[in-house]
Amino acid sequence: MNPLDATKSGFLACIAVCLFIYTFIYLKDTLSEEPNEQKFDENIVECGFYPDELCSALFVGKTAAFKIGNFCQSTYQPKTLSCVQTSCNCSMVLKTLHFITRPLSDEEGNFSLAYIITIHKELEMFVKLLRAIYMPQNIYCIHVDEKSPQDYKAAVQNIVNCFENIFISSKRENVVYAGFSRLQADINCMRDLVHSKIQWNYVINLCGQDYPIKTNKDIIQYIKSKWNGKNMTPGVVQPLHMKHRTQVSYREYVHSGMSYVYPTKNIKAKPPYNLTIYFGSAYYILTKEFVEFTLTDARAKDLLEWSRDTYSPDEHYWVTLNRLNDAPGATPNADWEGNIRAIKWKDQDGTIHKGCKGHYIRDICVYGLGDLQWIIESPHLFANKFEPATYPLVMDCLERRYRLKVLLQAEVPIEDHWRFQEANYFNMKLNV
Numbered sequence: 379m380n381p382l383d384a385t386k387s388g389f390l391a392c393i394a395v396c397l398f399i400y401t402f403i404y405l406k407d408t409l410s411e412e413p414n415e416q417k418f419d420e421n422i423v424e425c426g427f428y429p430d431e432l433c434s435a436l437f438v439g440k441t442a443a444f445k446i447g448n449f450c451q452s453t454y455q456p457k458t459l460s461c462v463q464t465s466c467n468c469s470m471v472l473k474t475l476h477f478i479t480r481p482l483s484d485e486e487g488n489f490s491l492a493y494i495i496t497i498h499k500e501l502e503m504f505v506k507l508l509r510a511i512y513m514p515q516n517i518y519c520i521h522v523d524e525k526s527p528q529d530y531k532a533a534v535q536n537i538v539n540c541f542e543n544i545f546i547s548s549k550r551e552n553v554v555y556a557g558f559s560r561l562q563a564d565i566n567c568m569r570d571l572v573h574s575k576i577q578w579n580y581v582i583n584l585c586g587q588d589y590p591i592k593t594n595k596d597i598i599q600y601i602k603s604k605w606n607g608k609n610m611t612p613g614v615v616q617p618l619h620m621k622h623r624t625q626v627s628y629r630e631y632v633h634s635g636m637s638y639v640y641p642t643k644n645i646k647a648k649p650p651y652n653l654t655i656y657f658g659s660a661y662y663i664l665t666k667e668f669v670e671f672t673l674t675d676a677r678a679k680d681l682l683e684w685s686r687d688t689y690s691p692d693e694h695y696w697v698t699l700n701r702l703n704d705a706p707g708a709t710p711n712a713d714w715e716g717n718i719r720a721i722k723w724k725d726q727d728g729t730i731h732k733g734c735k736g737h738y739i740r741d742i743c744v745y746g747l748g749d750l751q752w753i754i755e756s757p758h759l760f761a762n763k764f765e766p767a768t769y770p771l772v773m774d775c776l777e778r779r780y781r782l783k784v785l786l787q788a789e790v791p792i793e794d795h796w797r798f799q800e801a802n803y804f805n806m807k808l809n810v
């Protein structure tokens with residue numbers, strides 16, 4: 379059978395099974411006379427009961443799958459995660475949220491990653507991200523925005539309390555988009571991380587709308603093979619059209635419910651130590667030695683002070699320091715290389731990528747179903763940006779595929795609660 383026929387017959391099988399179950403539930407519900415429950419079950423039957431098959435078709439870009447998927451998504455009510463809105467004891471948190479509880483190989487057990495995750499909303503997305511990247515040998519610093527609601531903070535704390543290697547940043551910022559507070563939030567976590575008893579090799583920063591494409595093992599192997607001992611800070615010497623960011627003084631405006639950064643008329647002094655300012659990604663992967671350097675070196679500290687009133691300093695700070703010849707693990711001649719983040723930028727629409735199938739927010743694509751194939755074929759380690767409230771099936775498909783991939787690579791016996799798919803009738807195709 380050729381692959382197309384296989385997929386087609388898979389689909390037919392799926393539809394047949396769905397119809398059967400639909401009939402079954404319809405009859406059952408007619409008898410039990412529960413109209414609300416019936417509506418809910420219909421949704422599950424149509425779209426959520428056998429999502430592996432639909433996801434597989436989406437991942438290989440089948441046109442029919444988008445039509446079904448988009449139809450589903452408009453009525454789809456994804457299962458809410460247990461232990462997120464309601465409180466559970468820790469053994470329930472670990473089990474029902476499917477956290478992986480042992481290192482999956484020697485190689486991973488001996489190479490530990492530190493994560494900085496800055497979040498302010500969308501609790502479920504945070505939990506989905508956390509349970510994807512969580513490994514017991516790693517360490518996680520969560521920066522919860524100071525302005526987040528109290529019940530949000532409490533819910534994060536409840537989950538974090540179940541893990542010795544996850545903690546909330548000891549100092550929290552009111553984060554303003556493009557402001558210094560965004561950089562300060564990462565630095566707060568770094569201070570906590572370097573003082574932790576848990577050893578780590580590299581630190582990676584994430585925000586609440588990121589999701590991994592590569593597994594923990596893939597990430598480690600990518601770092602070791604391409605960057606052994608070096609830092610990844612994609613970026614170039616500050617181009618002319620970015621000069622305004624550091625030429626005049628900017629201020630953060632924070633007022634009830636509103637915050638932004640605005641330029642003043644004050645011209646800034648030249649950078650300290652005559653440093654050449656670079657421009658790059660706010661996303662990095664850094665060695666522990668480099669992090670210690672940025673927290674103690676006089677140039678790093680002066681650059682930080684100088685950056686306080688600049689626009690989006692997280693996009694120049696790390697890359698500028700990592701281009702110094704004598705910084706630990708520096709890459710003075712690097713450019714944009716380093717596959718840290720897959721992002722569909724609006725200004726690359728039609729050139730680097732073939733458009734955003736979800737929608738753009740601040741010139742960045744929020745992925746829709748039609749972006750799934752592009753995401754999983756990307757060489758990057760993580761992707762941004764996701765909004766499960768708008769495109770729930772996107773996250774469901776990625777999560778299910780990702781966990782299957784992780785477990786497929788495991789070199790230790792797999793525990794039952796690590797699996798998402800309770801009954802795996804269809805195996806999601808993982809050959810891409």
Ligand SMILES: *[C@@H]1O[C@H](CO)[C@@H](O)[C@H](O)[C@H]1NC(C)=O
Nearest residue numbers: 465466467468469470471473
């Ligand atoms: C945790 O909660 C579950 C269900 O509520 C219960 O069965 C279990 O005994 C509890 N475990 C502990 C360690 O308290």
Ligand SMILES: *[C@@H]1O[C@H](CO)[C@@H](O)[C@H](O)[C@H]1NC(C)=O
Nearest residue numbers: 481483484485486487488489
């Ligand atoms: C990991 O460490 C253990 C014990 O320290 C050692 O036996 C093992 O060979 C190491 N594995 C790798 C892949 O380095």
Ligand SMILES: *[C@@H]1O[C@H](CO)[C@@H](O)[C@H](O)[C@H]1NC(C)=O
Nearest residue numbers: 648649650651652653654655
């Ligand atoms: C500052 O750096 C520039 C080039 O980066 C160089 O031309 C200039 O001489 C330097 N100035 C001082 C005072 O070191």
